[in-house]
Structure formats: C-alpha cells, structure tokens
Amino acid sequence: MRNNITEMQFLYTQESISQQFSKEKFCQFLQEDMIFPLKGIRKKYRKNDIIIPEGGTINEIYFIESGHVVAMKDGEKVIDFHAKNEIIGLTNLLLDSQSEYTFQVISNDLVTIRYDKESIIEKVINTQEGYFYHYVHMQNQISQMMDKEELLRLPSEQRISLALFTLVNKFGEATDDPDLICFPKPISKGMIAQYTNLNPNTITNVLQKLQEEDILYPARRAFYIDTFKLQIKLEDAS
Template sequence: MRNNIAEMEFLYSQESIATQFSRDKFHQFLQEDMIFPLKGVRKKYSKNEIIIPEGEVTNEIYFIESGNVAATKDGENVINFYAENEIIGLTNLLLDSHSEYAFQVISNELFVTKYDKESIIEKVINTQEGYFYHYVHMQNQVSQMIEKEQLLRLPSEQRISLALLILGTKFGEETNDQDLIGFPKSISKGMIGQYTNLNPNTITNVLQKLQEEEIIYPARRAFYVDIFKLEIKLDQVLKK
C-alpha cells in the first residue's frame, strides 16, 4: 500500500489526484467491464429509515445517488452529513466490521447503489487505480474530521456560523444570486444543534442575530444564507 501511495504522489500533484480519482469516477471505475466489473443494486429509502444501525455488522458499501443522510452516535450526536456522490461504508475495508455510527435518511427519499464490500475490496487491492481511489477517500475523511474538530473548539456564535457555511456550501441549493444559497431543508435547527453540540436556544438566538445582520433570510420552512457576507464575518472574527 505504501509503495502505491508513494508512486501516486510522485506521479500526480495533490490537486490532480483529487480530480482524477474523485468519488464519481470511482463509481465508474467499479462498473468498468475490463477488470473485475461490479454490478450494484439500486435501492430507495424513505425519510427516517436507518440504512445501517450503530454497532451492526455491515458488509455493504453505499454510493448515494440523491438525498441526504446523517451519521449519528448514541442516537443524539450528529457526527456528519452525506449527500449526492458520497460513499458510506468505505472507510473500514475489514469484512464483518461493526458500524461506528448509525446512518439515517433525513431527506424525503434517498436513492443509493449498494455494493458487496468483499467485491470492492477485491477490486481495490488488485488494481493500482483502486488504491488511488481509496487513498483519496480516506484523505477526504481525515479532512472532514479535522474540520469538525476545529469547528467544535470555536465559541458558540462562530461555531454555528461556520457550521452554516460548511453545510450550506456542501448541501445548499443554488439561487439566481451567486452569493445566496438555500440552506438544506433536510437539516433542521435541532440537527444543527446536535452537529455543533449546542442547545436549541443557543441555535435560535444566533440565527436571530444573523438574521438581524442580514446574513440569513427566513423563508417558509427554510432560510437562505448569504455566503459572501458569512465568509466576511467569519474571516473578521477568526483573525482577531
């Protein structure tokens, strides 16, 4: 494995690695006919369904086609969110491994393509490209963990503001205004609280303050975020 990673870093820059071995290209790679072609099973889930319960043995890997998923710990802590083109279950390639988190559907519906983990392991360890794709996936996972740890160290207002920026940029809906995005309806205020480890009252107070500053704009059952203004606010505060 180390030799393959060293060779990859010699041949490619970090930027080109992320581009050439992206998640969507990994999905295409799995289905290629020339080397170990894999056939996944497409499945639909409804809101609140549990894809993988916490602690359950799982030998399947899921590629999200559409919809949103929350990873939770102990039934109350939201660790992360997953959306289109993201992968669930690839972090641990050991067979019969226990899931560290529960994965629950938070959108109205979710479509995934499900693969047998053993088949993916075979293709990953027997092809050079497979190593590269798994390496990029693990790098992304580490980056997300570091980002989350840094977020949790911030004071309440900055923590919530950064969470809105991260989640809005990742999951939000584009509008006619390039600076304004629709915050994902599937992520409630309660989930923001669980994600940031803050109580609902704190979330409500900070959102009210951001509304007064014209950084967020309420709408029916949702709100919009001015990403440009939010970035300026965070930049000014975090540099102090």
C-alpha cells in the same frame, strides 16, 4: 498498499490526485466492466430509515444518488451529513467490520446504489486506480474529522456560523444569485444543535442575529444564506 501510495505521490500532486480520483469518478470506476466488473443494486429508502445501525456489520457499500443521510453516535450526537455522490461504509476495508455510527435517512426519499463489500475490496486492492480512489476517500475522511474537531473548539456564534457556511456550501441548493444559497431543508435546527454540540436556544439566537445582519433570509420551510457576507463575517472573527 503503502508502496502504491508512495509511488502515487511521486507521480501526482495532492491537488491532481483529488481531482483525478474524486468521489464522483469513483462510482464510474466501479461500474466499468473492463476489469473486475461489479453489479450494483439500486435501493430506495424513506425518511427515518436506518441504512446501517451503530455497531452493525458492514458488508455492503452504498453510493448515494440522491437524498440526505445523517451519521449519528449514541443515538443523539450528529457527527456528519452525507448526500449525492458520497459513499457510506468504505472507511474500513475489512469484511465484517462494525459501523462506528448509525446512518439514517433525513430527506423524504433516498436513492443509493448498493455494492457487495467483498467485490469492492477485490477491485480496490487489485487495481492501481482502486488504491488511488481509496486513498483520496480516506484523506477526505481524515480532513473532515479534523475540521469537525476544530469547529467544536470555536466560540458559540463563530461555531454556528462556520457550521452553516460549511453545510450550505456542501449541501445547499443554488439560486439565481450565486452568493445566495438555500440551506438544505432536511437539516433541521435541532440537527445543527447536535452537530455543533450546542443548545437549541443558542442556535435560534444566532440565527436571529444573522437575520438581523442580512446574512440569513427566512422563507417558508427553509432559509437562505448570503455566503459572501457570511464568509466576511467569519474572516473578521478569525
């Protein structure tokens, strides 16, 4: 596999690799019937359902079609969030590997396409494209882990502001104003506190300050963020 990755880096730039072998195209690749065809099973979940428990055996891979999932450790530490077009269970290609996290549904509904892990492995290791897709997936995982570590080193207000900026750009709902994005409703203030490793009261105080600065706009059961103003705030703090 390492030889394939080395050859790939000679043929493609890092940017072109990410574009040509994105997570959105990965699912299309798996569903192609020409080589090693796979049959996925669509499965629906409800809020609070656990897809994979921490320590559980992972022999299935999940592609999220709609909805939101939280990855937790020790039942209370929020590590990350996952939504449409993201993959759960592909970090370790070994069969019977154990999950580091609990993956739990936080939206009202979740729809996934579930694949047998053994079939995924066969397609990944026996096709050149498979190596590429898994390489990009792992690079994204490593990048997210490094970003999270850097986030947790920041002062409280900057940490919360950056977390909001990251999450709203990744999972938020667009509005008619390109700068104004609705923060994802399934991600609560409590989850933001766990994600940033801060006290819920600190979250509330910073959200209030952002509101006073006309960066955050509360609405019924939701709030909106002016990402342009928030980006400027983050740049000024760095």
